[in-house]
Amino acid sequence: xxxxxxxxxxxxxxxxxxxxxxxxxxxxxxxxxxxxxxxxxxxxxxxxxxxxxxxxxxxxxxxxxxxxxxxxxxxxxxxxxxxxxxxxxxxxxxxxxxxxxxxxxxxxxxxxxxxxxxxxxxxxxxxxxxxxxxxxxxxxxxxxxxxxxxxxxxxxxxxxxxxxxxxxxxxxxxxxxxxxxxxxxxxxxxxxxxxxxxxxxxxxxxxxxxxxxxxxxxxxxxxxxxxxxxxxxxxxxxxxxxxxxxxxxxxxxxxxxxxxxxxxxxxxxxxxxxxxxxx
Amino acid sequence: xxxxxxxxxxxxxxxxxxxxxxxxxxxxxxxxxxxxxxxxxxxxxxxxxxxxxxxxxxxxxxxxxxxxxxxxxxxxxxxxxxxxxxxxxxxxxxxxxxxxxxxxxxxxxxxxxxxxxxxxxxxxxxxxxxxxxxxxxxxxxxxxxxxxxxxxxxxxxxxxxxxxxxxxxxxxxxxxxxxxxxxxxxxxxxxxxxxxxxxxxxxxxxxxxxxxxxxxxxxxxxxxxxxxxxxxxxxxxxxxxxxxxxxxxxxxxxxxxxxxxxxxxxxxxxxxxxxxxxx
Numbered sequence: 301x302x303x304x305x306x307x308x309x310x311x312x313x314x315x316x317x318x319x320x321x322x323x324x325x326x327x328x329x330x331x332x333x334x335x336x337x338x339x340x341x342x343x344x345x346x347x348x349x350x351x352x353x354x355x356x357x358x359x360x361x362x363x364x365x366x367x368x369x370x371x372x373x374x375x376x377x378x379x380x381x382x383x384x385x386x387x388x389x390x391x392x393x394x395x396x397x398x399x400x401x402x403x404x405x406x407x408x409x410x411x412x413x414x415x416x417x418x419x420x421x422x423x424x425x426x427x428x429x430x431x432x433x434x435x436x437x438x439x440x441x442x443x444x445x446x447x448x449x450x451x452x453x454x455x456x457x458x459x460x461x462x463x464x465x466x467x468x469x470x471x472x473x474x475x476x477x478x479x480x481x482x483x484x485x486x487x488x489x490x491x492x493x494x495x496x497x498x499x500x501x502x503x504x505x506x507x508x509x510x511x512x513x514x515x516x517x518x519x520x521x522x523x524x525x526x527x528x529x530x531x532x533x534x535x536x537x538x539x540x541x542x543x544x545x546x547x548x549x550x551x552x553x554x555x556x557x558x559x560x561x562x563x564x565x566x567x568x569x570x571x572x573x574x575x576x577x578x579x
Numbered sequence: 580x581x582x583x584x585x586x587x588x589x590x591x592x593x594x595x596x597x598x599x600x601x602x603x604x605x606x607x608x609x610x611x612x613x614x615x616x617x618x619x620x621x622x623x624x625x626x627x628x629x630x631x632x633x634x635x636x637x638x639x640x641x642x643x644x645x646x647x648x649x650x651x652x653x654x655x656x657x658x659x660x661x662x663x664x665x666x667x668x669x670x671x672x673x674x675x676x677x678x679x680x681x682x683x684x685x686x687x688x689x690x691x692x693x694x695x696x697x698x699x700x701x702x703x704x705x706x707x708x709x710x711x712x713x714x715x716x717x718x719x720x721x722x723x724x725x726x727x728x729x730x731x732x733x734x735x736x737x738x739x740x741x742x743x744x745x746x747x748x749x750x751x752x753x754x755x756x757x758x759x760x761x762x763x764x765x766x767x768x769x770x771x772x773x774x775x776x777x778x779x780x781x782x783x784x785x786x787x788x789x790x791x792x793x794x795x796x797x798x799x800x801x802x803x804x805x806x807x808x809x810x811x812x813x814x815x816x817x818x819x820x821x822x823x824x825x826x827x828x829x830x831x832x833x834x835x836x837x838x839x840x841x842x843x844x845x846x847x848x849x850x851x852x853x854x855x856x857x858x
Binding site (some may be wrong): 472508511512539544545549557 | 744745748777781782783786787790793794818819821823824826827828829832833836843
């Protein structure tokens with residue numbers, strides 16, 4: 301599972317200001333904290349200003365001089381991507397294309413030329429469909445385009461997207477079903493998800509996001525765009541993989557616990573409570 | 580979803596001592612705390628001593644005079660069940676029969692006679708099968724027996740059981756698949772689960788139990804034998820039902836949050852953080 305740290309995002313106020321001010325300390329601190337928390341990729345987004353190409357190049361260099369992680373370069377601007385991608389020292393993931401015409405015509409050629417893996421959002425110029433079939437129709441069109449451009453399915457990370465549950469009760473299940481359907485129809489394609497829209501407008505958002513993440517893992521998720529410093533979320537992810545039989549001998553889980561990773565604080569008593577006597 | 584509070588269990592040291600000493604305050608406190616925490620049933624188990632029939636009658640009466648909840652009467656003794664069930668003021672759930680010959684021959688006639696719903700464990704005299712087919716074979720045999728005894732499928736709560744993940748990496752998935760298969764083959768039958776064996780021998784057990792519970796809800800769970808005072812578990816359950824589209828308008832979730840139920844402590848800021856800007 302790729303854990304893509306989401307925090308270096310120039311559309312967030314503080315990060316945007318740090319990019320403008322070339323505040324390397326602020327950015328590098330965000331990078332280091334996410335790496336330490338367990339991120340295996342870092343998303344970097346320089347905002348959408350006129351100086352985006354220069355800003356994105358600066359971000360790539362600034363982050364890479366702080367941490368040794370591959371980057372998820374997050375931009376809708378072909379010019380910014382063309383400027384920044386050559387500075388990546390490890391193969392970057394490009395975030396993102398979609399069924400939107402401008403993105404597909406602008407970003408896809410860059411990705412195809414450089415041979416980068418790319419996130420593909422299940423949205424088009426009419427927005428995000430409310431049902432599974434609508435999402436899949438967009439995914440199919442995007443995959444036709446990536447294939448036509450010579451991008452192998454294995455380089456594509458489909459993000460089925462999530463709408464806010466507060467507005468659509470079936471939002472979670474639609475996204476989960478779309479994930480299963482994508483894996484079934486396009487077995488080489490990877491699945492990626494950004495979580496936070498799901499809980500928009502609801503309280504205790506981290507709880508909702510992590511429960512959905514566990515279901516997404518079950519549905520075949522390969523990459524998650526998350527806040528890796530949310531330790532409850534990281535613990536849920538680790539436990540979900542173990543419960544789903546993907547952690548032989550529970551080794552990753554018990555090692556993380558012993559090492560105090562993901563906010564675990566090992567207590568001698570926690571492991572020693574006995575077999576439940578209810579039965 | 581039936582939330583069956585598991586804490587009044589005489590095979591646990593303190594509870595067993597309270598039963599022997601007829602310490603009504605101790606038992607009633609456990610009953611009230613579980614009811615307040617959100618239990619909709621209370622499991623009561625008087626231990627397995629020679630005085631079990633009298634002990635179970637005392638427990639039924641003691642618990643019922645403290646809380647207004649139906650009981651899940653937990654005993655393998657036909658004599659104890661026959662003694663205690665008539666004292667239940669609301670239809671009790673009997674916990675349990677299984678494929679074990681003694682339980683089937685002893686407890687099933689009591690259940691059939693009184694028309695009570697009953698938990699049926701997917702185990703027999705050779706123990707708990709490690710694979711889905713083995714569990715299902717036992718379930719089928721038990722259901723043949725319940726049907727033959729005139730107990731409708733809708734009165735049966737099949738518990739597929741869980742083995743410790745520490746000894747069997749597929750333990751979670753076997754139980755989840757067994758649940759799905761039971762619902763498919765016997766659509767009238769209900770599903771019940773006791774969680775805690777899954778995490779036996781592992782640290783941070785509550786985390787593992789609640790993640791599995793979310794998957795079990797997805798697999799069609801109707802009743803869970805849990806510690807309702809585990810607020811993280813209750814929150815996970817609430818969030819799982821909402822994420823799975825079973826909480827129209829998010830009403831149960833937001834109401835619980837506003838009322839500070841399940842350990843939620845409403846903070847004005849939690850609901851007001853904006854739509855994630857990553858995309």
